[in-house]
Amino acid sequence: MSGHAIPDRTPAVALEGVHKFFGNFHALRGIDLTIARGEVCVAIGPSGSGKSTLLRCINQIEEISAGRVRIGGTLQGYVERNGRLHELSPREIDRQRRLTGMVFQRFNLFPHMTALGNVIEGPVHVKRMPKAKARSLGRDLLARVGLADLADRYPNQLSGGQQQRVAIARALAMEPEVMLFDEPTSALDPELVGEVLDVIKDLVASGMTMMLVTHEIGFAREVGDHLVFMDHGTIVEEGRPKEMLEAPKSTRTQAFLSKVL
Amino acid sequence: MASVTTAMAAPSDEAPRDEKQQVRLNEVVPRRHPGRWVAAALLAIVVMQIAHGVIVNPNFHWNVFWQYLFAPTVIAGVGWTLALTVIAMLVAIVCAGILVLMRDSDNPILRTVSWLWIWFFRGTPLYTQLLFWGLFAILFPRLSISVPFGPEILGVPTDWVVTAGVAAILGLGLCESAYLAEIFRAGFKAIDRGQTEAAQAIGMSRGRIWWRILLPQALRTIIPPTGNETIGMLKGTALVLAVPFTLDLMFATSAIANRIYLPVPMLMVAAFWYLVVTSVMMVGQFYLERHFGKGQDYVRTRHT
Numbered sequence: 001m002s003g004h005a006i007p008d009r010t011p012a013v014a015l016e017g018v019h020k021f022f023g024n025f026h027a028l029r030g031i032d033l034t035i036a037r038g039e040v041c042v043a044i045g046p047s048g049s050g051k052s053t054l055l056r057c058i059n060q061i062e063e064i065s066a067g068r069v070r071i072g073g074t075l076q077g078y079v080e081r082n083g084r085l086h087e088l089s090p091r092e093i094d095r096q097r098r099l100t101g102m103v104f105q106r107f108n109l110f111p112h113m114t115a116l117g118n119v120i121e122g123p124v125h126v127k128r129m130p131k132a133k134a135r136s137l138g139r140d141l142l143a144r145v146g147l148a149d150l151a152d153r154y155p156n157q158l159s160g161g162q163q164q165r166v167a168i169a170r171a172l173a174m175e176p177e178v179m180l181f182d183e184p185t186s187a188l189d190p191e192l193v194g195e196v197l198d199v200i201k202d203l204v205a206s207g208m209t210m211m212l213v214t215h216e217i218g219f220a221r222e223v224g225d226h227l228v229f230m231d232h233g234t235i236v237e238e239g240r241p242k243e244m245l246e247a248p249k250s251t252r253t254q255a256f257l258s259k260v261l
Numbered sequence: 262m263a264s265v266t267t268a269m270a271a272p273s274d275e276a277p278r279d280e281k282q283q284v285r286l287n288e289v290v291p292r293r294h295p296g297r298w299v300a301a302a303l304l305a306i307v308v309m310q311i312a313h314g315v316i317v318n319p320n321f322h323w324n325v326f327w328q329y330l331f332a333p334t335v336i337a338g339v340g341w342t343l344a345l346t347v348i349a350m351l352v353a354i355v356c357a358g359i360l361v362l363m364r365d366s367d368n369p370i371l372r373t374v375s376w377l378w379i380w381f382f383r384g385t386p387l388y389t390q391l392l393f394w395g396l397f398a399i400l401f402p403r404l405s406i407s408v409p410f411g412p413e414i415l416g417v418p419t420d421w422v423v424t425a426g427v428a429a430i431l432g433l434g435l436c437e438s439a440y441l442a443e444i445f446r447a448g449f450k451a452i453d454r455g456q457t458e459a460a461q462a463i464g465m466s467r468g469r470i471w472w473r474i475l476l477p478q479a480l481r482t483i484i485p486p487t488g489n490e491t492i493g494m495l496k497g498t499a500l501v502l503a504v505p506f507t508l509d510l511m512f513a514t515s516a517i518a519n520r521i522y523l524p525v526p527m528l529m530v531a532a533f534w535y536l537v538v539t540s541v542m543m544v545g546q547f548y549l550e551r552h553f554g555k556g557q558d559y560v561r562t563r564h565t
Binding site: 056059060061090091094095097098100101102104106108109110111112113114121122125126154155156167170171173174 | 455459461462467473477478555556
């Protein structure tokens, strides 16, 4: 991470005091988190700890109840004028969402479109890219995730691992600044996990900024620059993955790691 | 950027043909089904009894049936019935689409209007509604744009606009829109929320998500019940005599029946044409379903 030009020093993602309530349930309890450009941030923690909610707040699938989310220094979802927050229009929110690419646990591919159709949907219908150009971009991206031959298959003709790789290509097609992965391998058969992790590793090597929620602790150690342990809606501990996994400071982290390692 | 070289090749799910020949496949003696033969025989006897009773029965006046099957007013009646069905259905589909959008909107006023519309048109009988539309020109002799409680700006006599045909179409279409709106709503509700989230994540606007992602998937579940409703509408047109609209198939055949004092053969003529039109519609529905089932219904069998 070089810090020569001024814009480079603004973090890719910055959360300040983020809270999220679902009714009376306090899902996020004051999250402060900074992800530098090019950094791979991995969030681990028990289910229900708020990891997924955090990701969903970053790309505004969920509206935050308190705090600020900034991407590349830009406040997300609102403009602040005279100390008050004003809601952005849906158009502007859609525009902001393009900065982040999201990969879901259950793939969420569009079932009525082929693999290629899924990948070019954003470029053609959001970015208004000419169809021919989008198709060649789409084919390149499918080749990048190792699916060049399966461009014309529908999602239900693909394995889980293949579907998830299409989903990654679909997110990359919008050229996001940050990629968010919400347990991308949790719905996969064990023998298919590797092919998806390989694609993510390739993205890490390309210098993509990303936040990854996962239960694959070994993978977190391998690719992560920054590990976050969450429990009950708070960040209990964060640090460098190797140090934190070998010598967790918090007893809650220790207890969790002893169960999953 | 290095490209990923996953060890996995594309799965070859089609076994080479000769591989199947190498295996000695089981030779299975099919199970016998004596029950089916008995049932078939019994049914054949019943069917022949009924057919005999209908075909040679002089009370059915088959000569009259053949005489009027292609009578000009009957054929015109088929045309009018079809026209009423198609146009009223289009009115209903457009209204139902708007009602669903209103029902799902953030605007509480639009939501309430949609609810009230469905409540009213579903809650009153079609026959009553058709009578009302028939009386519309008497209730409101002039249709005009005017300042409320003030002078008229622009106006025409109502019966220039709301003719019997228009009244019939409005009556059938608006009533149907309430039912269709509920069918459409069910179709959209059945779609996983993840679809909207995935589309939002690539920055699609709400309108575009609705049109590109949700509608094509909803149509898959919407089409079969809508086909049902269309067939119901076809036969519902028989009620337009309430308006009164006097050119449709049912009215045309009963007019002839009243003239020649032979209701049964004319009923058979009407039934024949309703069946023909329904059959054609079912073929159309088959192709629509196949189109919107792409990628979701299991159509192709890869192994055989």
